[in-house]
Structure formats: C-alpha cells, structure tokens
Amino acid sequence: MGEARPRCAVPPHDPARSRAPAHQLPASGDPHRRRVQEADVIKRLACALLALLLVGCTDIQTTGPVQEVPMGSEPRGVQIAPEPPQPGVTPVRLVEGFVQAMAAPESDWAVARQYLTASAGALWRPRDGGTVYKGVVTEDEGAVMVRGTSTGVLDAAGRFTATGEELSHDFGVILVEGEWRIGLPPDGVLVSDYIFERYWSHMTVYFMAGSGDHVVPDLVHVPDTLLTPSRVVEAQIAGPSPGIAAAVRNAVGPRVRLAPEGASVDAEGTAAVALTGLGRDMPNDRRRLLGAQLLWSLTAIPRVTGLRITSDGEPFQLPEQNSDGVLQLSQQQGFQLLSRASTADLFGVRDGVGGRIGSTQAFLPMNSADERVAEVAVSIDGTLVGFIDETRTSVLVGPLGGALVRAAPTGLTGLRAAQFALGYLWAVGTDAQGVIRLLRVDAQGMITEIDTTPLPGAVVDFSITQAGVRVAAVVERSGLRQIVLASVVGGDKPRLEPALSLPLLVATDTRLTGFRGLDWSGETEFVVIADSGENRTVFRARMDGSLVEDLGPFSEEPVQISALPRPSGDAVVVRSKDDTVWRRDTNTRWSRLDGALQDISYPG
Incomplete structure (x- = not known):
C-alpha cells in the first residue's frame, strides 16, 4: 500500500532503555529480528510510536487517501531526517549530528557532507562500506572521538563481517570560518547497532x-x-x-x-x-x-x-x-x-530406542533393525532416517519406515551429531590417530570421509545447512572454544574450505564463550548454547554475526540443542544435563516435555 513516508529524527539513545548522558550515541536495546518482508503497516505504526517517544519528528502526514501504487526505484520504509549543523554548534553536538546524518544516504549523504570541511567532504566515500558499532561520543583535551566496540564491518556490497574489536575514531574537529567542522570522517560510514537493527534491511x-x-x-x-x-x-x-x-x-x-x-x-x-x-x-x-x-x-x-x-x-x-x-x-x-519440510515432529532416543514425539507428547518407537541406538536423524522431507548405534561406531540408514542398511565400516569411534542435508546423512567421528573426521553417508550406506583440518580446532559439534554449502561448527583448541563457518565444495569429492571465525556479541557488549552445541534454525540463522558472562543459555545468531539474540531465560543447564530449519526459525528444543527436554513455545517461554530423552533431533 502506498503512503506518505514519515521522516523522523534518529533518537540520540535507545528511548526504551537508556538514561545515558547526551554524549551517548544510539545504544543497543535487546535486539529484535527485523525481516525485510515486514508489512508496510507495521513500519507506519513503528514510526508513529517513535513520533510519540521522541522529539524532533516533523512532517508526518496524517490525512489523505490510501492508494495502492506500483513500487519502482522509490524505496519503502521509515526515513531518517537529520538536520544540518546549526550555527554555533559545539564539537560534541557536531559529531553527534554527523553520526545521525550518516544514517541518511539520500542524495549521496548530502546532509552528512555539510558537517565536513570542504576537502573532507570531497574525499569522503560513504558508499565504500562502513563499521557497525556500540559506543559513545567522548571529548578529551579537545579531541572529539567515538569510543566503543566494532561489532562488524560492511563492504561496499553490504556484506557484514563480524569483528568484535575495540573502536576509536578521532573526527579531527577544526574551526572553519568560526564554525566547527569535521576534518577526518571515517572510512565509509559509522552505523550504531541501534540504527543498524531499526533502520537497515537485512x-x-x-x-x-x-x-x-x-x-x-x-x-x-x-x-x-x-x-x-x-x-x-x-x-x-x-x-x-x-x-x-x-x-x-x-x-x-x-x-x-x-x-x-x-x-x-x-x-x-x-x-x-x-x-x-x-x-x-x-x-x-x-x-x-x-x-x-x-x-x-x-x-x-x-x-x-x-x-x-x-x-x-x-x-x-x-x-x-x-x-x-x-x-x-x-x-x-x-x-x-526449506519448502520441502514435511513434518514438524520432534525425534529422539529414549533408553536406547529411537522414536517420534507425537502431538500428545507420546513417544512412538521407530524401526532401528533391532539395534539399540544413541542418535536418530530424519531428513527434512521426512523420507530418510539414520541412526548411530549405541556403541557410536556404526551407522544405519534407509527410508523412514523401510529396510535399513548398515554403512560400510569406518574404523571411527565416538560418532555423533547425526543430521541430514541434500539426501545424505552427516556425522563426525574420531579415527585411530585421534583425528576428527566428517562423514557423509548416502542412502545405500556408502561413506565419504571429509578432512576437518581446515577447521582451527577439534570439532565439538557441527551443523550443515539444508543447502549443503555452509557448515557451522563449535571447535576447541587449547581449551578455548569458538564458532567457525566453513563452506563445503567439491561435489562428489567434498572438502572444507578454510573456516572463518565468528565472534558473537550480545547487547550488553559481552562476547559469548563456552559454546556447547548449535543447529541451523533457518536459511541464514542458527541457535547456539553459549555462556554470557557467568550464565549459560541459548542464543540465536545470524550467520554473519550481525545479530545475536538471547532466547532465554533458561533455568536448566543445556547440553544439546536442535532446531527445525524453516523461515520463521521458531521451532527450538533443548536437552538439559538431566535429559529433561524443553521446547520454546513463545518469544520468552520454554515448556517442559514429558519424559526424559538422551538425544533430540528435528528433521534436517
């Protein structure tokens, strides 16, 4: 639906939470997922709410017909209306105004360039990318700076790379004909995490x-x-x-x-x-x-x-x-x-028996060829099933409800993390030399081993996307754990490309540590068990680290997590240390399922 777009001033801080001084740049509140498919009416309501909370909103049209119009090159959404620098502005207010103006790219950042000296404005290249950060504006001995943490950098194409590094930038404020102007703008733009989550499309x-x-x-x-x-x-x-x-x-x-x-x-x-x-x-x-x-x-x-x-x-x-x-x-x-998903049922293992947890929470045993099993996995389309036996040394695979075949002997022990992608069962195990190997098993039981040495540590847990291209893994080296992303290339002879470490920061500017397990919950998001300070809980993260969202509170100690990969990303279960299973029912609530399980697995 077409509408007159509100143009709102960017708040100098998070209106819902902050009581920071006026120097403070937009600080992060609890992160909220923004989908680019949000309905236009939600955006209108969001801007109307900002108008009530903030000063400085202008030109909000409240009358006139609502008409459906084609969408051409004109963008949708809430627009930011920064002000040019005012006569007599102080250095700190100048920098704060420039930070706000960098959030408005109209006319090649025309308003933002008014905060710069003529030479700086001619050289500044905001289209080259930028930095997303959490931080404040400070003034120290005449230097006006942004200090804080860079959560990530954006390239010219808009791709985000998580960093988690310390950020400090001096804007080189100088007097020009009696007015303060900025002589040292940043490379690209500086985007506060508040603006990034609320005024950017992901x-x-x-x-x-x-x-x-x-x-x-x-x-x-x-x-x-x-x-x-x-x-x-x-x-x-x-x-x-x-x-x-x-x-x-x-x-x-x-x-x-x-x-x-x-x-x-x-x-x-x-x-x-x-x-x-x-x-x-x-x-x-x-x-x-x-x-x-x-x-x-x-x-x-x-x-x-x-x-x-x-x-x-x-x-x-x-x-x-x-x-x-x-x-x-x-x-x-x-x-x-993800459109191929045929069932949202949870699967698991109870006392060595694989089964399906039905809508009544009853445990329905499955055929595992009379084998006692440690893990069960089902393909996203519900056609294939795989089991890891109780000794964690062999694999059974075949059609769901049909005859199973035992995969060729691998010589690996400690098989774990069974899951399906592109019709293959994937798992990891340890060879006789103590090297962890990634396995890919086809429906006939033929095994392909994949070297994991491109990963910077031993695999604790892993999850592969349904597209079969990205692997997210928890790896451990010298007692420290981190999350890495690697790509799978090679088709019939798959291999892992070198992995990228993914630092994850929550809204409190705390880096997550102590990773325990993870699983893809959608095309571009995964859920992970991690420590935030002294608390171990469950988080959801974008695959590039541009958003980390706490899914707590969670009172138990979680040891395993599984998610149903689908666009909404809202089907998540966790197994606690005592084999209690908890399912996330709403945005903030976990409910306990009946009966203990020693393994949990959604299809995929």
Whole structure:
C-alpha cells in the first residue's frame, strides 16, 4: 500500500532503555529480528510510536487517501531526517549530528557532507562500506572521538563481517570560518547497532548451487531507504560473498548489467527487470536458473510474486513463464529447500530406542533393525532416517519406515551429531590417530570421509545447512572454544574450505564463550548454547554475526540443542544435563516435555 513516508529524527539513545548522558550515541536495546518482508503497516505504526517517544519528528502526514501504487526505484520504509549543523554548534553536538546524518544516504549523504570541511567532504566515500558499532561520543583535551566496540564491518556490497574489536575514531574537529567542522570522517560510514537493527534491511539474496537444483542464501545489508528492486539486482550482479563463492554459481553472467530502466515492482507484484548483456542464444537450462535465482532474490521486496525480464530493450523469455511473459514464484518452490519440510515432529532416543514425539507428547518407537541406538536423524522431507548405534561406531540408514542398511565400516569411534542435508546423512567421528573426521553417508550406506583440518580446532559439534554449502561448527583448541563457518565444495569429492571465525556479541557488549552445541534454525540463522558472562543459555545468531539474540531465560543447564530449519526459525528444543527436554513455545517461554530423552533431533 502506498503512503506518505514519515521522516523522523534518529533518537540520540535507545528511548526504551537508556538514561545515558547526551554524549551517548544510539545504544543497543535487546535486539529484535527485523525481516525485510515486514508489512508496510507495521513500519507506519513503528514510526508513529517513535513520533510519540521522541522529539524532533516533523512532517508526518496524517490525512489523505490510501492508494495502492506500483513500487519502482522509490524505496519503502521509515526515513531518517537529520538536520544540518546549526550555527554555533559545539564539537560534541557536531559529531553527534554527523553520526545521525550518516544514517541518511539520500542524495549521496548530502546532509552528512555539510558537517565536513570542504576537502573532507570531497574525499569522503560513504558508499565504500562502513563499521557497525556500540559506543559513545567522548571529548578529551579537545579531541572529539567515538569510543566503543566494532561489532562488524560492511563492504561496499553490504556484506557484514563480524569483528568484535575495540573502536576509536578521532573526527579531527577544526574551526572553519568560526564554525566547527569535521576534518577526518571515517572510512565509509559509522552505523550504531541501534540504527543498524531499526533502520537497515537485512535482505537474503540467492545464488545457485553447483548442482543447479536449488538456491543458496546470502546476506546483504542496506539502509531501508536503499532497499529497492534495482538494489537487489545489483547485489546479484556483484556476486556471492567470498565464503561461498567456490561452492555456488551466479546464474547472472559476468557481462550482465542493469539497464538504465532499472527494476521495479508493479501493483500485481510482478518485478520487471531491465538488463543488458544477456545472450540471445542462452540455452533454456541456463534461462531457468537465471529466472529462479533472480525471482527468489527479489522476494526481499515485499509482495513480489512474479518476474519479467527484458534484455537490451527486448523481452527475454524464461522457461515456465505464463502467457503474459511472467515467471510465477509459485512455480519455483522446488528451488527453495526449506519448502520441502514435511513434518514438524520432534525425534529422539529414549533408553536406547529411537522414536517420534507425537502431538500428545507420546513417544512412538521407530524401526532401528533391532539395534539399540544413541542418535536418530530424519531428513527434512521426512523420507530418510539414520541412526548411530549405541556403541557410536556404526551407522544405519534407509527410508523412514523401510529396510535399513548398515554403512560400510569406518574404523571411527565416538560418532555423533547425526543430521541430514541434500539426501545424505552427516556425522563426525574420531579415527585411530585421534583425528576428527566428517562423514557423509548416502542412502545405500556408502561413506565419504571429509578432512576437518581446515577447521582451527577439534570439532565439538557441527551443523550443515539444508543447502549443503555452509557448515557451522563449535571447535576447541587449547581449551578455548569458538564458532567457525566453513563452506563445503567439491561435489562428489567434498572438502572444507578454510573456516572463518565468528565472534558473537550480545547487547550488553559481552562476547559469548563456552559454546556447547548449535543447529541451523533457518536459511541464514542458527541457535547456539553459549555462556554470557557467568550464565549459560541459548542464543540465536545470524550467520554473519550481525545479530545475536538471547532466547532465554533458561533455568536448566543445556547440553544439546536442535532446531527445525524453516523461515520463521521458531521451532527450538533443548536437552538439559538431566535429559529433561524443553521446547520454546513463545518469544520468552520454554515448556517442559514429558519424559526424559538422551538425544533430540528435528528433521534436517
């Protein structure tokens, strides 16, 4: 629905929590998940609430008809309306105003540039990326600085890399014709975590798996006012993040560019994308991948349900498009792996028997070929099941409810962390030399071993995405544990690419430690057991570390966690040290399930 966009002043602090001095930059409250698919009415209500809480909101239109309009290059969402520097502004207020103005990218950050000296304004390049931080403005012996913690850095494409490093930046405030101005702006922009979570969109774009039969998600972060169909297409042209570049392919070819007409979305939800450089002789199989990748990526824009492409001004035909030349999203569901989920039941092991926990919480035993088992895993589509036997030295796999086969002997001990992705059972075990190996077992029981030496430590727990590309792992070295992300490449001969350490910081600026277990809860998020200070509890995190959310309170000592990977990411269970199982029912409440379990597992 179209509406007049409110333009609100950015609060100098979190209005819900902070009693900090006026120097304080926007501080983080408890983080809230923002989906780019939020309905427009929610955004209107959010801005109206800010108007009541804050001073300085102006130009909020409250009358006039509500009309449905097409969405072109004009972005949606709440806009920030910073003020230019006022005559006689003090150095501290100048820097605070500049920090607010950096949150408004309109007209190439025109307001923000007014806070700079002429030479600094000419050299400042806010489109080069930036830093997300928690911190305050301080003044010390005439130097005005931001001090705090960098939670991560953004590259020019909007990709976030978690850092957790100390931040200190001197703005080089000087007098210019009797007024204070900034001579040393930061590289890119400085974005407080408050603004990042409330005024930025965290959009999922997609690239194609090497097999060509499903899409693989990637995260890109942009200011709300820059979230347009054209920006989504530009993210496709820029290509995948380095962490998965070797494991995916970009169906948008290297010579393809966005045409001057750009991209837009009409009132029916059809995205029209004008490109150049698409070959007229492109075969249908490549056209099919192009259409699926672009259309799923454009779902970052609310209401998108279809896609129409032109190339060099001419209609570009896509397989499966309808008579109007539109490729419908409803025909592309097979490319989205999470759409294949067929059951939300919990599975587990009780006294050596694998079973399903039904809606009445009754434990329903499963066929495990008369074997006593330690773990059970079920594929996300509910067609395959795998068991690790009670001795943790062998694996059974086969169709759910059908005949099972014992996988070839591995010589590994301590098999654990059984899970399914792309029709394979995955697990880890230890060889005779004490080296931990990653296993991939097909439905016929054939095993492929994967070297884990690219990981910077011994694997404590791991989880692989349903797309089969990313592995999140808890690893331990010299008694210290950390979370790392690695990519799986190689197809029939899989290997792990070097892993990226992922520091996780909660709203209190505390770095999580003591990681115990983790599991993917969605395409781009995982849940993890970790220590925050002296408290061990459960957290949800984005895969790039750009959000860490406490799912507590949790009164027991958690030792195992499982989640059902789906877009909402709200199905999470935890097993405590005494084998009690707790399920998260709401945003803040955990309920205890009947009976003890020695293993828990959602499908996937």
